[in-house]
Amino acid sequence: MISKKNHVEIDDIDSKILTILAKDAKLTYADIGKKLFVSAGTVHVRVKKLTEAGLIKAVRAELNYAALGFDITAFLGIYLEKSNMYESVKAELNKIPEVVDAHYTTGNYSIFAKIICRDTEHLRDVLSKKLQAIRGIQRTETFISLEETLSRPLYLADI
Numbered sequence: 001m002i003s004k005k006n007h008v009e010i011d012d013i014d015s016k017i018l019t020i021l022a023k024d025a026k027l028t029y030a031d032i033g034k035k036l037f038v039s040a041g042t043v044h045v046r047v048k049k050l051t052e053a054g055l056i057k058a059v060r061a062e063l064n065y066a067a068l069g070f071d072i073t074a075f076l077g078i079y080l081e082k083s084n085m086y087e088s089v090k091a092e093l094n095k096i097p098e099v100v101d102a103h104y105t106t107g108n109y110s111i112f113a114k115i116i117c118r119d120t121e122h123l124r125d126v127l128s129k130k131l132q133a134i135r136g137i138q139r140t141e142t143f144i145s146l147e148e149t150l151s152r153p154l155y156l157a158d159i
Helices: 012-023 029-036 040-052 083-093 120-131
Strands: 072-080 099-104 111-117 137-144
Touching: 012 029, 012 040, 029 040, 072 083, 072 120, 083 099, 083 111, 111 120, 120 137
Parallel strands: none
Antiparallel strands: 072 111, 072 137, 099 111
């Protein structure tokens, strides 16, 4: 298999390593090697190659925000005054810690963002004092998530 964007050749073992890491990034190289019948050193070299090629962007913990006291997940459709304001708005969104995802989109909204807040009061403050104060945002539409039905990475191989 070849990654077209980066022109990096990956084989079946690389695909399986990426899938295993996407499922559980806490596994050691030795554990991954045992699953794939290769050495820990082989896994280490391949993970380093995949990271340097930009195929692995980051390895991070998936937090339980509700257990940490953040009970509101909301999605925002953001309308820009002008499309050429995207870069400056993107830079301002990046400064707001509650904004955890943002996508430049086609359709009704210029940007679709995900924010996580403690409660509705916190959400209101983020909307009114932070987001709507950004120059270039014309208006927003807010959708509060009642339940996360599905959240998973894309698996590249069957393991």
